[in-house]
Structure formats: structure tokens, C-alpha cells
Amino acid sequence: MIQVSNIHKAFGDNEVLKGIDLDIAKGSVVVILGPSGSGKTTFLRCLNTLETPEQGVISFDDGSLRVDFGAKPSKRELAALQHKSGMVFQSYNLFPHKTALENLMLGPVIAQGKSKEAVRTEALALLEKVGLSDKADLYPFQLSGGQQQRVGIARALAIQPDLLLFDEPTSALDPELVQDVLETMKQLASEGWTMVVVTHEINFAREVADKVVLMEGGYVVESGTPEQLFELSTHPRTRAFLQRITTQ
Numbered sequence: 082m083i084q085v086s087n088i089h090k091a092f093g094d095n096e097v098l099k100g101i102d103l104d105i106a107k108g109s110v111v112v113i114l115g116p117s118g119s120g121k122t123t124f125l126r127c128l129n130t131l132e133t134p135e136q137g138v139i140s141f142d143d144g145s146l147r148v149d150f151g152a153k154p155s156k157r158e159l160a161a162l163q164h165k166s167g168m169v170f171q172s173y174n175l176f177p178h179k180t181a182l183e184n185l186m187l188g189p190v191i192a193q194g195k196s197k198e199a200v201r202t203e204a205l206a207l208l209e210k211v212g213l214s215d216k217a218d219l220y221p222f223q224l225s226g227g228q229q230q231r232v233g234i235a236r237a238l239a240i241q242p243d244l245l246l247f248d249e250p251t252s253a254l255d256p257e258l259v260q261d262v263l264e265t266m267k268q269l270a271s272e273g274w275t276m277v278v279v280t281h282e283i284n285f286a287r288e289v290a291d292k293v294v295l296m297e298g299g300y301v302v303e304s305g306t307p308e309q310l311f312e313l314s315t316h317p318r319t320r321a322f323l324q325r326i327t328t329q
Contacts, residue, residue, distance in 0.1 A: 082104060082105065082106055082107060082141075082142040083104070083105040083107075083139065083140070083141055083142075083243075083244065083275070084104055084105075084138070084139070084140050084141075084142065085101065085102060085103040085104070085105070085128070085137070085138075085139050086102055086137055086138045086139075086140075087100050087101070087102060087136060087137045087138065088100070088101040088102075088124065088127055088134045088136070088137035088139075088150075089134055089135050089136040089137055090120075090123055090124075090127055090132055090133075090134045090135060091135060096299060097120045097123045097299055098120050098123055098124055098127070098134065098299050099298075099299035099300055100137075100300070101120075101124055101137070101296075101299075101300075101301055102301065103294065103301070103304075105244070105275060105277060106275075106291070106292075107275055108273040108274070108275055109275060109276075109291040109292060110270045110275075110276045110278065110289050110290050110291050110292075111276065111277045111278070111290065111291065111292045111293075111294060112278045112279075112280060112285070112286040112289075112290040112292070112293050112294070113125070113277065113278065113279045113280075113293075113294045113295075113296060114280070114281070114283075114286065114293060114294070114295050114296070114322070114326075115295055115296035115297050115302075115322070116297060116322065116325075119296040119297045119298060119299070120296055120298075120299045121279045121296050122248050122249070122279055124296070125168075125246050125248050125277060125279050126248075128166060128244065128246055128277065129162065129163045129165075129166040129168055129244075129246060130159045130160075130162050130163045131163075131168070133150065133159065134150040135150065135151070136150055136151045137149075137150050137151070138150070138151075139162060141165070141243070145165075146158070146161055146162060146165065148161075148162050164192065164193075164240070164242075165242055165243045165244060166242050166243065166244040166245070166246050167236075167237030167238060167239075167240055167242035167244070167245050167246065168237060168246045168248070169230070169233050169234050169237050169245070169246065169247045169248065169250050170233060170248055170250075171248050171249045171250065171252055171253055172253055173221070173226070173229040173230055173232075173233050173253075174233065175221040175229055175232060175233060175236070176221075177220065177221050177222065178220070179220070180217065180218050180219060180220055181208060181213060181216050181217055181218070181219055181220075181221075181224070181232045182201070182204055182205065182208065182217040182218065184221075184232060184236055185200075185204035185207060185208065185232070185235055185236050185239045186200045186201060186204050186239070187236075188236065188239055188240045189203070189204075189239050189240055192240065193240060200239070203239065204217075204235070204239055205217060207235040207238050207239055208232075208235055210235065210238075210268075211231040211232070211234055211235045211265050212231065212261070212265070213228060213231055213232060213235070216228060216232075225258060226253060226254045226255065226258055227254055227255075227258030227259070227261045227262055230250055230251070230253075230254065230262050231261065231262060231265055233250075234250075234262075234265055234266070234269075238269075243275060244275050244276075244277065245269065245274050245275065245276045245277070246276075246277050247266065247276065247277070247278040247279065247280065248279050249279050249280055249281070250262055250266070250278070250280070251263065251280065251282060252280075252281070259282075263282065263285055266278070266285070266289070267285075267288070267289055270289050278290075281326060283311075283323075283326065283327065286307055286311075287307050287311060290306075290307050291306070292304060292305065292306065293305065293306070293307050293309075293310045293311070295310065295318070295319050295322060297318055297322070302316065302318045302319060303316045303318075303319050310323075311323065
């Protein structure tokens with residue numbers, strides 16, 4: 082279990098997160114929904130210190146790490162939190178001058194100090210896992226958007242994280258490319274990876290999520306199982322949001 086308590090984040094006078102609480106069970110899939118500007122991506126980035134909250138605690142119940150942002154954590158603590166998660170970005174964020182294989186190898190070799198020989202074997206297996214074993218020596222510009230995103234997923238897996246974070250992983254893709262990425266994510270969920278996914282893919286949330294969280298205005302409006310939010314919720318903000326996105 083990962084426990085996230087009272088996370089606050091501001092940019093200047095703009096308070097984006099106003100006290101977010103979230104429990105993430107090991108092996109579960111948490112989907113975060115919400116309108117633009119609700120704080121979804123900022124919250125996701127706080128989970129691996131791409132953004133540093135001013136207040137709040139992130140702790141792992143196995144006792145391996147507890148970071149209290151209000152107590153000004155050390156660089157070592159922040160790095161330890163970052164190393165526990167793998168991030169899949171909306172815009173892929175692959176190194177353009179590196180092949181697919183080289184993109185996967187960078188993190189384990191540079192950040193984790195593993196040998197290139199061992200990492201190469203693991204990286205090739207991950208490319209096969211996401212259906213891209215024949216693309217190992219291609220550069221990002223030689224890949225479709227969906228293929229680049231699957232390389233991004235494999236890169237996140239390469240560091241063997243405790244937590245996989247997805248920031249709207251299909252929003253930059255052409256519609257015909259979305260399904261391959263979602264199928265890869267469904268496969269990871271079935272294998273028991275712990276995942277937090279910011280997305281507007283309602284069908285994915287219905288089928289795969291263990292918990293769905295609706296954010297708005299820097300707060301958690303409601304959270305629960307897919308059935309609780311999509312079928313049984315009586316919260317007016319939840320109903321209004323779902324009606325808006327399902328009629329677009």
C-alpha cells in the first residue's frame with residue numbers, strides 16, 4: 082500500500098492541489114479523471130517528484146520509504162521516491178538520438194548502475210513484451226506515435242518500479258493507434274503492476290480500474306469503484322462531469 086496524505090502544491094499564488102489524499106493498494110489500477118485544470122497531472126508529477134509539494138506525506142507501508150514534504154526532505158529522499166516509480170508521458174519524451182533499445186537501457190545503466198550486458202537482455206525482453214521486438218534498432222522518428230508510446234511504457238518498466246504512472250498516455254495519438262497502447266496497459270494490469278493513470282478513456286476505467294478518482298479544482302470530489310462512480314454516484318459534480326465527457 083502507498084499512502085498519499087494531504088498533498089498541497091502551488092505555483093506562485095495559484096494553489097493547484099489543496100489537500101489530496103489517496104491510498105494505492107499494491108497491484109491495483111487507480112484511474113484519475115477530471116476536467117482540464119483540475120490538478121490531475123500535477124498530482125501525478127508529485128508522486129515521483131517531478132513536482133515537489135509544499136506539504137503532505139507519501140509513505141510505503143512496507144516501511145521502505147516515508148517522505149514528509151512539510152519537513153523539507155533531503156535530495157536523497159526525493160531521489161528514492163523518484164526511483165520507485167516509472168513515468169509514461171503524454172508526449173512520449175523519448176531521446177530522439179537514441180534507438181528504441183538505447184532509450185530503454187539508459188535508466189537502468191545510468192541511474193541504477195547495472196551492466197550494459199544484463200540491461201540489454203532485459204530491454205530486448207521488454208520490447209518483445211510490448212510487441213516491438215523488431216523495432217529495437219529504430220529511432221523515434223521511424224516509429225508511429227503508438228509505437229513510441231509503447232517504447233515509453235517499456236522504458237518505464239525497465240527500472241522495475243513499484244509504481245507505474247501514466248499521464249494521459251493516449252491523448253496525443255491518432256484514434257486508430259489508441260487501442261494498441263490500451264491493450265498493453267491492460268496486459269500490465271493483468272500482471273499485477275501497480276498503476277495510477279490520468280486519462281479520459283472511460284471504457285478503460287470501467288474495464289480495468291480498481292479505483293476511480295474524480296478531481297476538480299485541486300480537490301478529490303469522489304472516489305470509489307468504477308460501479309460506484311459510473312453507475313451509482315449521486316454526487317452532482319460527478320454526474321455533470323460524466324455527462325459532459327460521454328456526450329462529446
